[in-house]
Amino acid sequence: MNAAEEGQMTATTPADETPAPPKRARAAAVWTLVGVAALIILIDQLTKHFALEELTGRGPVRILGGLVYLSLIRNSGAAFSMGSDYTWVFPLVSLAVLSWITWMALKLRSLPWAIALGLVAGGALGNVTDRLFRAPGPFLGHVIDMISLFAPYGEKFAVFNIADSALTCGVVLAIILEFSGRQRDGSRIPFRKQVKAKAGDDTGSGDK
Secondary structure, three states: OOHHHHHHHHHHOOOOOOOOOOHHHHHHHHHHHHHHHHHHHHHHHHHHHHHHHHHOOOOOEEEHHHOEEEEEEEEOOOHHHOOOOOOOHHHHHHHHHHHHHHHHHOOOOOHHHHHHHHHHHHHHHHHHHHHHHOOOOOOOOOEEEEEEEOOHHHOOOOOEOHHHHHHHHHHHHHHHHHHOOEOOOOOEOOHHHHHHHHHHHHHHHHHO
C-alpha cells in the first residue's frame, strides 16, 4: 500500500468508528444473563420451599434484631401484594417482559446490562412459576411471600420474596446504566455527549 492509498483510506474512515465487538462478547453477556436468572430462580424457589415447610401454621420469626420478620403470605396480587383482584393478568405481563428480554439479548454485549436483565428475568420467572404451578390453579396460583421489614405481616412495608427483590434491583440497575450512557451493545455514550444531544434537541424544538 502506497502513501496515497493509505491517506485515502484514512480520509474515508469515520473518526468515531470502532471495531465490532467479537462474538464471544455476546456469548459471555448472554450466558451471564442466563446464569443470573437461573441463580435467582433457584434461590427464590428454595426460600419459598423453606417458608412453606417451616412457617406454615407458625407465627412470624424475628431476625436481625427485628429488622426482618419471616411471615408466610400467599399473595394473589403482583409484586409487593398489589392488584390482588387481577391474578390472571400477571403471568401474561411476565411473559411479555420475558419476550422483551429475549429480544434484547439478540444484541446484548454488555455484562452490566446482562446482570440487570438477568435479575429482571429471574424475578419474573420466579413469580410466574408460582402463578402457573401453585394453588388454586394455572394462571391463578398464589405467590409465596415471606420477607417483612420492621414488623410482621407487612405492617410497615409490603411482604415480598427473593424474586421481588431481584426484579426491583434489576430495574434500578437498568435505570442507572441507561442514565450513565452504557449501551446494551457494550458501547458507552459520554455524559457530555448526552447533555449536548439533549441541548440540541431542546434548541431544535424551540426553533420550530
